[in-house]
Amino acid sequence: MNRGIYPVVAGAITQERQLELLAHNLGNIHTTGFKKDDSVFGTILARSVGQPVAGFDLFPQVATVRPDTSQGTLKFTGHDMDVGLQGDGYLVVSTVDGLRHFRGGQLKINSKGELATQLDDPVLGENGPIKVPAGTMNIDRKGIVNVEGRQVGKLRIESLPPTTVAVKVGDRYWQVPNQVTEATNVEVFQASLEQANVNPSMELVNMIKVTRAYEQMQKAIQSMDEMTERMIRSANVQ
Structure with a gap:
């Protein structure tokens, strides 16, 4: 041979x-x-x-x-339930398999009245799931969620240490490592979606x-x- x-x-x-x-x-x-x-x-x-x-x-x-x-390009959609991030950070989502990182997307209000992904996983705020009452919702660049002018929560946004390699879980979620830091250079854009890079x-x-x-x-x-x-x-x- x-x-x-x-x-x-x-x-x-x-x-x-x-x-x-x-x-x-x-x-x-x-x-x-x-x-x-x-x-x-x-x-x-x-x-x-x-x-x-x-x-x-x-x-x-x-x-x-x-x-x-x-970073992927942010595209304005005009839909209030769409959320995109600009910068090195991730939203935090609670799933049946544990916490997951999420770069944003089309959100919704689940059956419990919580802000959630299309997979029905709650998007976490600084104090847990964010309860969203009826009314017009607004999310500012810092991730503060207001409904009819009243603050109902602030999105939990995390960054990875420089030496940490991000690990995918499917095509939308990311594994949350043991060490994370609060994101300081991330902006939240409501009514926008981050396109694939x-x-x-x-x-x-x-x-x-x-x-x-x-x-x-x-x-x-x-x-x-x-x-x-x-x-x-x-x-x-x-």
Whole structure:
């Protein structure tokens, strides 16, 4: 068996994984607050019998996937129940699985009269769920919630320490780490939604590049396979 085929196969698998990530990003360009995923490449030393061969035993791989948490564009919707954030911060949501971070989106009033996400999870204020009585609701840039001019709560907004890597839970929520800080450089925009931070043109260009690289690796695999077959036939003739 030609050992040189293994790194090429690993490279093809890596390109296939990259293609999946790009497709996932493009599929969420209309998901409010979505943050695209970026792949981090690495290599892994194969466990092979005999002495390692330079270049043959180092397999490429997608070492990890990291979300790009850069700001998405805020789009004015005119709907009072829409909320978007500008800056490095997250709203805090109470779910059946525990607390989750949330970049904002289309909110509603749940059956308990609480401000909640479309998944019916309460959006927390500084003192717990925010009860919203009947009337016109207004949320200012600092996250203070008023109904008919009376303050009913203030949105709990948190930031992550600089060394903390944000971890996704689905496409809308984020895991709340053990250490968080109160956000000080975040503005709340009512009647606005944060768009996905995906650049469709760049993602399509990257998808074309990855597809071409994958095709080249397929051709290399086929050439190596044909070479091995010719060698076997030649050995049988002798």
